[in-house]
Amino acid sequence: MIRVAIVGIGRMGGRHASNFCKGAVKNAKLAAVCDIDEKVLSAFKNRHAGVATYTDFDKMLEEVKPDAVIVATPHYSHVGLAVKAIEKNISVLVEKPISVTVKEAEKLVEVAKAHKDAVFAIMYNQRSNSIYARAKKIIESGKLGDLQRASFTVTDWYRTQYYYNMGGWRASWSGEGGGTLINQCVHQLDILQWLLGMPEKIVARCKTSGRNISTENDVTALFSYKNYDCVFTASTHELPGENRFVIVGSKGTLVITRHMAVCKYLKMDEKEVNARAKRDYGNRADKKYTTKRMFYGLGNYITDALYGQQCNILRGFAAAVEKKDASLLRARGEEGLNALNIINAINMSAWKGEGVDVPVDPDEYEKMLSEKIESEKKIK
Ligand SMILES: NC(=O)c1ccc[n+]([C@@H]2O[C@H](COP(=O)([O-])OP(=O)(O)OC[C@H]3O[C@@H](n4cnc5c(N)ncnc54)[C@H](O)[C@@H]3O)[C@@H](O)[C@H]2O)c1
Numbered sequence: 001m002i003r004v005a006i007v008g009i010g011r012m013g014g015r016h017a018s019n020f021c022k023g024a025v026k027n028a029k030l031a032a033v034c035d036i037d038e039k040v041l042s043a044f045k046n047r048h049a050g051v052a053t054y055t056d057f058d059k060m061l062e063e064v065k066p067d068a069v070i071v072a073t074p075h076y077s078h079v080g081l082a083v084k085a086i087e088k089n090i091s092v093l094v095e096k097p098i099s100v101t102v103k104e105a106e107k108l109v110e111v112a113k114a115h116k117d118a119v120f121a122i123m124y125n126q127r128s129n130s131i132y133a134r135a136k137k138i139i140e141s142g143k144l145g146d147l148q149r150a151s152f153t154v155t156d157w158y159r160t161q162y163y164y165n166m167g168g169w170r171a172s173w174s175g176e177g178g179g180t181l182i183n184q185c186v187h188q189l190d191i192l193q194w195l196l197g198m199p200e201k202i203v204a205r206c207k208t209s210g211r212n213i214s215t216e217n218d219v220t221a222l223f224s225y226k227n228y229d230c231v232f233t234a235s236t237h238e239l240p241g242e243n244r245f246v247i248v249g250s251k252g253t254l255v256i257t258r259h260m261a262v263c264k265y266l267k268m269d270e271k272e273v274n275a276r277a278k279r280d281y282g283n284r285a286d287k288k289y290t291t292k293r294m295f296y297g298l299g300n301y302i303t304d305a306l307y308g309q310q311c312n313i314l315r316g317f318a319a320a321v322e323k324k325d326a327s328l329l330r331a332r333g334e335e336g337l338n339a340l341n342i343i344n345a346i347n348m349s350a351w352k353g354e355g356v357d358v359p360v361d362p363d364e365y366e367k368m369l370s371e372k373i374e375s376e377k378k379i380k
Pocket of ligand 1 (some may be wrong): 013034035040057073075095096
């Protein structure tokens with residue numbers, strides 16, 4: 001049984017705490033929580049008597065000596081808190097995003113590399129969606145042939161003005177370090193890079209639409225890979241919204257709509273269809289395909305409804321810490337750098353109004369972000 005502590009017990013940290021307290025993570029016990037807000041702590045105490053509470057993170061680490069810490073605070077504090085724990089050889093599960101800038105995140109990754117006894121993980125809960133895991137295997141198996149085109153539309157994270165007004169740190173460059181990209185889309189951008197790899201170049205346009213916020217809530221980006229392109233579209237202001245990842249290869253097409261996927265496998269590679277054709281639209285028999293459907297599964301819906309998808313990551317993390325085996329993680333902490341590299345590149349492309357190579361220069365990104373924060377202060 002490992003002893004876990006959580007720092008930041010707001011919406012997400014509070015949910016993680018409940019999962020530990022109701023025994024949803026079998027090999028882990030919640031030993032302590034830390035939050036800088038006394039009111040949050042006293043509400044927590046009423047719900048979970050018996051769990052130690054702290055306002056001082058260092059004191060909690062010193063006194064409780066947990067095996068693992070979950071960092072569930074606003075984005076800018078992730079690196080500082082995680083580094084403090086890992087330097088004491090305490091394992092860390094950091095909420096997404098790993099950080100706001102690649103430059104900051106790299107500091108954490110370096111510290112984690114130097115402390116091999118501490119397991120380092122990131123909360124990429126969408127990786128536990130078996131549809132994406134099976135899609136990854138299909139792509140890697142070569143069953144789709146040579147990839148030719150992809151598109152990922154993510155417009156189903158609807159957020160109202162009420163949501164943005166709720167928390168001071170949300171949707172600001174100074175508080176959150178970005179908008180829909182760093183908060184919501186980091187999940188899908190992780191899935192995108194997990195399945196397709198990292199793009200070489202990005203050209204993007206970001207807008208703020210229909211909400212009084214200073215960050216983007218509407219993104220259109222073109223990701224260039226060696227032999228094909230992927231269009232990424234995201235927004236948090238439109239209804240009903242959709243979540244649709246289309247991957248087209250020379251031997252088949254995969255359409256993933258979050259909880260379902262339709263795979264169409266061609267009888268022969270399109271190149272062969274073309275070579276054999278003695279008529280304008282190709283031979284009907286050569287163009288035949290078989291259709292296979294994949295579903296999320298009732299068990300997954302039930303688990304998600306009871307504990308939230310994040311609980312899958314908590315379970316994998318606890319097992320990895322207990323067995324000292326990082327291969328049990330769904331996502332290793334350093335993998336958090338990939339989606340963050342993409343986000344920093346999208347922002348920089350939009351700010352400059354031109355295409356950028358991935359990764360972008362981390363120092364230049366920090367400088368441009370500071371300018372955004374300064375101009376935000378002038379507006380307020
Ligand atoms: N994985 C997911 O699906 C998911 C969903 C929502 C939020 N999140 C992530 O969880 C994190 C927290 O988001 P939230 O919605 O719970 O925010 P929140 O504002 O509801 O809670 C944050 C809490 O952290 C506390 N806090 C702030 N700075 C602190 C510090 N230095 N030390 C201790 N406590 C501190 C605040 O007082 C607050 O109680 C973010 O990284 C967010 O992106 C993840």
